[in-house]
Amino acid sequence: MQATLNAAVAPAYSPEVRQLLFDYVLQLADTSLLLGHRLSEWCGHGPILEQDLALANIALDLLGETRSLYQYAAELEGRRRTEDDLAFLRVATDYRNPLLVEQPNGDFAHTVVRQFLFDNFHYHFLQQLQTSPNEHLAAIAEKSVKEAAYHLKWSAEWIIRLGDGTEESRQRIDKAISKLWRYAGELTTPTPTEKALQDLGLIPNYTALQPTLDAYVAQVFAEATLPVPQQIAVQLGGKQGRHSEHLGYILAELQYMQRTYPGMQW
Amino acid sequence: MSQSEWPLWEVFIRSKQGLDHKHVGSLHAADAAMAIQNARDVYTRRMEGVSIWVVESRHIHASNPDDAAAFFDPANDKVYRHPTFYQVPDSIKHM
Amino acid sequence: METAELTQEELFQQRIDADQRIEPKDWMPDAYRKTLIRQISQHAHSEIVGMLPEGNWITRAPSLKRKSILLAKVQDEAGHGLYLYSAAETLGASRDQMLADLHAGKAKYSSIFNYPTLSWADIGCVGWLVDGAAILNQVPLCRTSFGPYARAMVRVCKEESFHQRQGFEIMQTLCEGAPEQKAMAQEALNRWWWPTLMMFGPKDDESPNTARSMQWRIKRFTNDELRQKFVDMMVPQAEFLGLTVPDLALQWNETKQGYDFGEVNWEEFWQVVNGNGLCNHDRLQARVDAWEEGAWVREAALAHAEKRRQRQEPIHKSGPTRKAELPQD
Numbered sequence: 001m002q003a004t005l006n007a008a009v010a011p012a013y014s015p016e017v018r019q020l021l022f023d024y025v026l027q028l029a030d031t032s033l034l035l036g037h038r039l040s041e042w043c044g045h046g047p048i049l050e051q052d053l054a055l056a057n058i059a060l061d062l063l064g065e066t067r068s069l070y071q072y073a074a075e076l077e078g079r080r081r082t083e084d085d086l087a088f089l090r091v092a093t094d095y096r097n098p099l100l101v102e103q104p105n106g107d108f109a110h111t112v113v114r115q116f117l118f119d120n121f122h123y124h125f126l127q128q129l130q131t132s133p134n135e136h137l138a139a140i141a142e143k144s145v146k147e148a149a150y151h152l153k154w155s156a157e158w159i160i161r162l163g164d165g166t167e168e169s170r171q172r173i174d175k176a177i178s179k180l181w182r183y184a185g186e187l188t189t190p191t192p193t194e195k196a197l198q199d200l201g202l203i204p205n206y207t208a209l210q211p212t213l214d215a216y217v218a219q220v221f222a223e224a225t226l227p228v229p230q231q232i233a234v235q236l237g238g239k240q241g242r243h244s245e246h247l248g249y250i251l252a253e254l255q256y257m258q259r260t261y262p263g264m265q266w
Numbered sequence: 267m268s269q270s271e272w273p274l275w276e277v278f279i280r281s282k283q284g285l286d287h288k289h290v291g292s293l294h295a296a297d298a299a300m301a302i303q304n305a306r307d308v309y310t311r312r313m314e315g316v317s318i319w320v321v322e323s324r325h326i327h328a329s330n331p332d333d334a335a336a337f338f339d340p341a342n343d344k345v346y347r348h349p350t351f352y353q354v355p356d357s358i359k360h361m
Numbered sequence: 362m363e364t365a366e367l368t369q370e371e372l373f374q375q376r377i378d379a380d381q382r383i384e385p386k387d388w389m390p391d392a393y394r395k396t397l398i399r400q401i402s403q404h405a406h407s408e409i410v411g412m413l414p415e416g417n418w419i420t421r422a423p424s425l426k427r428k429s430i431l432l433a434k435v436q437d438e439a440g441h442g443l444y445l446y447s448a449a450e451t452l453g454a455s456r457d458q459m460l461a462d463l464h465a466g467k468a469k470y471s472s473i474f475n476y477p478t479l480s481w482a483d484i485g486c487v488g489w490l491v492d493g494a495a496i497l498n499q500v501p502l503c504r505t506s507f508g509p510y511a512r513a514m515v516r517v518c519k520e521e522s523f524h525q526r527q528g529f530e531i532m533q534t535l536c537e538g539a540p541e542q543k544a545m546a547q548e549a550l551n552r553w554w555w556p557t558l559m560m561f562g563p564k565d566d567e568s569p570n571t572a573r574s575m576q577w578r579i580k581r582f583t584n585d586e587l588r589q590k591f592v593d594m595m596v597p598q599a600e601f602l603g604l605t606v607p608d609l610a611l612q613w614n615e616t617k618q619g620y621d622f623g624e625v626n627w628e629e630f631w632q633v634v635n636g637n638g639l640c641n642h643d644r645l646q647a648r649v650d651a652w653e654e655g656a657w658v659r660e661a662a663l664a665h666a667e668k669r670r671q672r673q674e675p676i677h678k679s680g681p682t683r684k685a686e687l688p689q690d
Binding site for chain 2: 384386387388433436437440443444447450455456457512513516520656659660662663665666669
């Protein structure tokens, strides 16, 4: 509500800044969409009923955030595209999500590690974004940060349970960490778009954020009796449209209806 | 198989400030922290609560239905405990 | 007094006839307990297996709004399964054992979920028809004689009411849309109509337990009564949508103030009940896989909780808002 009101009196950004913001909001929206989509694949297949519900709740939060972001992106673009046009009718190389969130669910350990790496960034980042001078982003952050706090609580606790659980859970989470760690760095490696927006003071600075993220990982991993992985080569590309092979298959499902029946209402 | 089942917990929810926690059902969880979160995910999806209590089911002690007569019937004839037992003249206010 | 001469069973029936609820610790006939465990766990299994055909479309839902609604709905089914398992657990059944019976093929679930969801309109039909039929079954159960079951059903029915509406809304949107969409809706109705009628179970004269279940008030209408009610309720809705119910025998009967309708294909009904429907095998396998692949997760959580107990650490320290997030009272 507040966001809509403010949008009407939003500072008149230059076309360049507007474009930067549009690209960036799309990136955030794509990120929530892809992770929400992945989590929704668990529905009906969770390890126990209670956790099936938990996973779906996280997915629903992310999808809610996705919609707010696409709606704002559409508004910034001003070309009368809808949230669904943006979500369903772009080609893979136009999606701006980091590689991490398009990685397959794998076993529960992979899902938990992927979620923890994302939640740690997401929560701490949203905390900062709440104070963005862009009131639209600040309003979205204010709503989402409460959800993200819960997500992080959930994933951190599962990291601890699996790390300090049984031998098997330890092996599985080790494997998941060594597979997914390489994608974590992309979250805090700014693209030129992000760099420009950071310089304008519109979004949080990742360099300043990094110590908080590292400290939290250290805390949770210590409780999980897991060693924090040494620096390994970071995989970048998703935020600039260079994706893993997984994205195409996700889009094949995601876009199936919209592509098969163009222009219809559902 | 059965020894690996997560313990059963009873869930109590305060639907809004000022009301008692009320029993809403049960669920399984490995520990108390998880039980509270599961309760949140299972029983408050539609804004049903502002506070959650969980207690492991095995810790609940209940009265025995066979004792119901001895426990509860004696209260039946103590109507004088209820305000409606007393007649107050119409002209008396605030009582 | 004369009550002294009544057996426990007669006293029990007296309470039921007086519409009193039976609670878990009350005396009850063994057969009542067994029948309830069977009925409630079947009901719970249906919710859980029922997540699969609809879950099949979550990743392909045609809009973000529909995706969120569908995910929330399928998640609700998990919740409903959970409420029902909880109710059965008050009777002394363990959820693990009930699941083991399901996985071993010993326990039944609603046959409707052994049909495939082939198009988006199927998601509409499942909400509109299948949930519609389920509600007819479930609303009377809110007054069933066993307290925990009745309370679970109250909760289920409250949540279920949005399910049918979202299904109808999908159908309505399709029927008011492009010709391909309308055709999609009709094609789905053609496939789902008869299986939905089968959801109410065999004809009354082939349903041997009905009389006793009615006497115990764990069933409050007969199968044929509910089936008739359903047809009477749905035909006008189909007409509103401009869809044709695939039954040539369907006709309004002025005398009975209800519709006459054709005969269900009982051979198909028994085929699917007995495990030979298109999806029986896949549905059960999906549940078994989820359970088996989740075993190490459940064990790890228990093992970790045990370690904590031994170290006397009550709950995790980590959590970004651990001080503020959960109410501390």
